[in-house]
Amino acid sequence: xxxxxxxxxxxxxxxxxxxxxxxxxxxxxxxxxxxxxxxxxxxxxxxxxxxxxxxxxxxxxxxxxxxxxxxxxxxxxxxxxxxxxxxxxxxxxxxxxxxxxxxxxxxxxxxxxxxxxxxxxxxxxxxxxxxxxxxxxxxxxxxxxxxxxxxxxxxxxxxxxxxxxxxxxxxxxxxxxxxxxxxxxxxxxxxxxxxxxxxxxxxxxxxxxx
Ligand code: B1M
Numbered sequence: 001x002x003x004x005x006x007x008x009x010x011x012x013x014x015x016x017x018x019x020x021x022x023x024x025x026x027x028x029x030x031x032x033x034x035x036x037x038x039x040x041x042x043x044x045x046x047x048x049x050x051x052x053x054x055x056x057x058x059x060x061x062x063x064x065x066x067x068x069x070x071x072x073x074x075x076x077x078x079x080x081x082x083x084x085x086x087x088x089x090x091x092x093x094x095x096x097x098x099x100x101x102x103x104x105x106x107x108x109x110x111x112x113x114x115x116x117x118x119x120x121x122x123x124x125x126x127x128x129x130x131x132x133x134x135x136x137x138x139x140x141x142x143x144x145x146x147x148x149x150x151x152x153x154x155x156x157x158x159x160x161x162x163x164x165x166x167x168x169x170x171x172x173x174x175x176x177x178x179x180x181x182x183x184x185x186x187x188x189x190x191x192x193x194x195x196x197x198x199x200x201x202x203x204x205x206x207x208x209x210x
Contacts, residue, residue, distance in 0.1 A: 011044025
């Protein structure tokens with residue numbers, strides 16, 4: 001019988017092959033895809049998030065864990081869709097216009113996906129118009145990352161563009177990245193700010209009132 005605790009452990013330890021093996025076994029045994037996601041993958045990523053917050057894990061360990069989760073998700077996603085499992089919420093994420101740094105953004109995206117959110121990754125150098133388009137297409141949170149002080153103003157431009165499009169009150173905005181602060185979030189009217197990938201998950205849950 002597939003052991004979902006062992007699946008969580010495989011994620012925590014970044015053992016992608018083992019994670020895929022147990023995920024496949026669990027699917028073959030008819031365990032509900034939602035159960036595999038929540039009791040195996042999400043449970044594992046939650047522990048990774050806690051370790052990361054407490055400085056017990058650093059970026060490389062999180063990336064390896066996230067990769068293991070991603071490999072399992074590749075197999076599980078079609079099954080989740082077939083089963084009609086509802087994601088926690090839809091988040092469009094991107095690195096803002098002019099900015100090509102994506103390591104932190106990817107980490108945040110992976111942690112959010114690992115927690116059960118549907119992620120629409122818009123990539124890097126994302127214009128305000130692209131974010132607005134994503135908001136119009138059903139994203140509940142617009143998540144923006146910036147690593148350059150020179151590109152941070154694009155977060156404000158995006159929030160202004162959402163307001164102009166009449167979407168600001170229909171979606172939540174969330175920002176982060178090394179130079180970004182809570183003060184800056186308050187200044188530009190972003191709904192949420194978080195310092196790292198694990199806190200981003202808590203913030204998204206809070207913003208959607210889950
Ligand atoms: Co660039 N770079 N870089 N760079 N780079 C920095 C950011 C810099 C601080 C280096 C320095 O000068 N000391 C500096 C910025 C200075 C400033 O603006 N004040 C800088 C510069 C200047 C530049 C260029 C302009 C250099 C040049 O060409 N002259 C250029 C700009 C290119 C562009 O974007 N247009 C450039 C290019 C690059 C590379 C392409 C070489 C590469 C990026 C590769 C890639 O991302 N695919 C790169 C890298 C790697 C860095 C450093 C070394 C590392 C950044 C990183 O990935 N950190 C960085 C210096 C440093 O930080 N030591 C530097 C790890 C990552 C996990 O952390 O992204 O902060 P971070 O994400 C964290 C949190 O911030 C948070 O969660 C993540 C996980 O905990 N978070 C969010 C991030 N987004 C979030 C969103 C949220 C919530 C939380 O909600 C939505």
